[in-house]
Amino acid sequence: MEIELLHQPDSAIAKIHLAPGEELIAQAGAMVAMSSHINPSTSLHRGKGGSLMGAVGRMLAGQSLFLSVFRTAIPAEIFLAPKLMGDLLICDLANSNLVVQSGSYLASASTVNLDLGFQGLKSVFSGEGLFWLDLSGIGSVLLTSFGGIYTIPVNGEYIVDTGHIVAFEKSLSFTIDKAGDSWLGSFLGGEGFVCRFQGQGKVYCQTHNNYALRRQVGSKLSTR
Amino acid sequence: MAAHDEYHYTIDHAPAYASLILNLKPNQTVVVEASAMAAMDSCIQMDTKVRGGAMQGLKRMLGGESLFMNEFTAQGQGGQLYVSPGVPGDIQHYRLGGSQDSLMVQSSGFVAASPTVNVDSQFQGLKGFFSGESLFLLRLTGAGSVWFSSYGGIVEIPVEGSYVVDTGYIVAFEESLSYHVEMLGGLSWRGIRTGLLGGDGLVCRFQGRGRLWIQSRNLYNLVNFLRPMQTSSSS
Numbered sequence: 001m002e003i004e005l006l007h008q009p010d011s012a013i014a015k016i017h018l019a020p021g022e023e024l025i026a027q028a029g030a031m032v033a034m035s036s037h038i039n040p041s042t043s044l045h046r047g048k049g050g051s052l053m054g055a056v057g058r059m060l061a062g063q064s065l066f067l068s069v070f071r072t073a074i075p076a077e078i079f080l081a082p083k084l085m086g087d088l089l090i091c092d093l094a095n096s097n098l099v100v101q102s103g104s105y106l107a108s109a110s111t112v113n114l115d116l117g118f119q120g121l122k123s124v125f126s127g128e129g130l131f132w133l134d135l136s137g138i139g140s141v142l143l144t145s146f147g148g149i150y151t152i153p154v155n156g157e158y159i160v161d162t163g164h165i166v167a168f169e170k171s172l173s174f175t176i177d178k179a180g181d182s183w184l185g186s187f188l189g190g191e192g193f194v195c196r197f198q199g200q201g202k203v204y205c206q207t208h209n210n211y212a213l214r215r216q217v218g219s220k221l222s223t224r
Numbered sequence: 225m226a227a228h229d230e231y232h233y234t235i236d237h238a239p240a241y242a243s244l245i246l247n248l249k250p251n252q253t254v255v256v257e258a259s260a261m262a263a264m265d266s267c268i269q270m271d272t273k274v275r276g277g278a279m280q281g282l283k284r285m286l287g288g289e290s291l292f293m294n295e296f297t298a299q300g301q302g303g304q305l306y307v308s309p310g311v312p313g314d315i316q317h318y319r320l321g322g323s324q325d326s327l328m329v330q331s332s333g334f335v336a337a338s339p340t341v342n343v344d345s346q347f348q349g350l351k352g353f354f355s356g357e358s359l360f361l362l363r364l365t366g367a368g369s370v371w372f373s374s375y376g377g378i379v380e381i382p383v384e385g386s387y388v389v390d391t392g393y394i395v396a397f398e399e400s401l402s403y404h405v406e407m408l409g410g411l412s413w414r415g416i417r418t419g420l421l422g423g424d425g426l427v428c429r430f431q432g433r434g435r436l437w438i439q440s441r442n443l444y445n446l447v448n449f450l451r452p453m454q455t456s457s458s459s
Contacts, residue, residue: 007377013440
């Protein structure tokens with residue numbers, strides 16, 4: 001699987017060359033264009049385990065993903081793009097697991113294991129349909145960002161606003177915390193919740209927070 | 225500068241904020257989409273016309289485009305003209321060779337053209353009905369230069385055989401390609417239009433030999449993302 005990134009950093013689109021027998025998994029709706037002999041199928045990927053009610057609950061809670069699988073019998077190409085303006089980043093998984101914000105996941109090779117329901121960062125307040133995917137295995141992963149994307153190599157401790165996290169290596173330990181010394185101060189100051197990372201590993205961040213844009217712009221849209 | 229073209233032009237700030245800068249020769253005219261002119265030398269004269277006559281103008285209006293187009297002419301001396309499409313994205317230049325040459329462009333994508341190019345609105349009927357996209361394509365014929373725009377970056381695809389494109393991402397294509405819109409069941413969950421939750425599965429299948437231009441973003445995704453915050457009159 002060869003991935004080419006075009007039109008970076010604002011309108012990034014991925015051109016993926018698929019070899020016969022290779023399978024590509026992507027967020028449903030990400031396909032822009034493709035060779036006509038590629039065979040797509042889409043399914044609802046639910047959070048791990050539990051009863052049917054649990055699965056339904058997760059779907060209602062927004063913790064589900066519609067995923068498309070693309071297969072081909074002969075060499076083919078496919079273009080994938082994210083929904084919002086921003087960049088793309090290719091991560092090649094080998095040893096470390098990657099925890100990815102649900103909105104930042106675009107695609108991955110089928111050799112990468114996608115696990116929904118990563119509970120570590122679960123927070124009532126992280127809201128807005130934000131949930132986290134646990135990626136493991138070997139293969140390429142395509143991440144998207146709202147705005148630019150940058151890497152922070154954590155060695156010790158680092159603080160990142162939760163809305164700006166694209167993905168991070170699972171080797172890092174973390175806690176959700178308040179930005180300042182007081183909870184009131186943190187909310188008044190607009191920072192709310194931050195993620196304190198500890199240890200060694202990479203954190204991939206986006207320069208902008210799409211939910212912040214939605215809060216600011218959406219509320220100014222004329223009433224329906 | 226594309227020196228071999230009849231027009232001296234550059235496209236700056238592509239692919240996200242592309243702007244077309246034309247350096248018109250003395251007495252040269254260019255036709256520009258209404259409201260797209262950003263800046264110009266004072267020697268350039270603007271004439272607003274209903275290009276192609278009343279019927280064409282009305283067809284354009286039905287397609288959501290303006291009834292009018294503007295003709296910019298550099299009077300007596302050369303002049304510079306800055307043109308920007310309403311939606312930020314990319315701009316692509318294309319040369320029509322006359323006779324059989326024909327380019328189909330999404331109706332909101334027309335930026336500018338030589339006066340020798342015919343711009344004809346084409347109602348696509350039910351072809352695009354379920355996509356929510358514009359039902360109109362523009363059919364450009366004649367000889368001369370054309371510039372079209374997109375939301376996001378433009379990617380050119382040389383088609384030989386068959387290619388599938390999500391309807392929301394089509395920018396332009398050569399008419400040598402035949403096309404039809406279909407619902408590709410495998411792209412949506414159980415064939416349902418999952419819309420916000422996934423893709424809508426509507427694609428356009430192109431066949432034959434020709435060039436196709438796609439864009440890397442779809443404006444509806446931005447609109448749908450912002451929509452949940454929109455207050456409704458009942459609240």
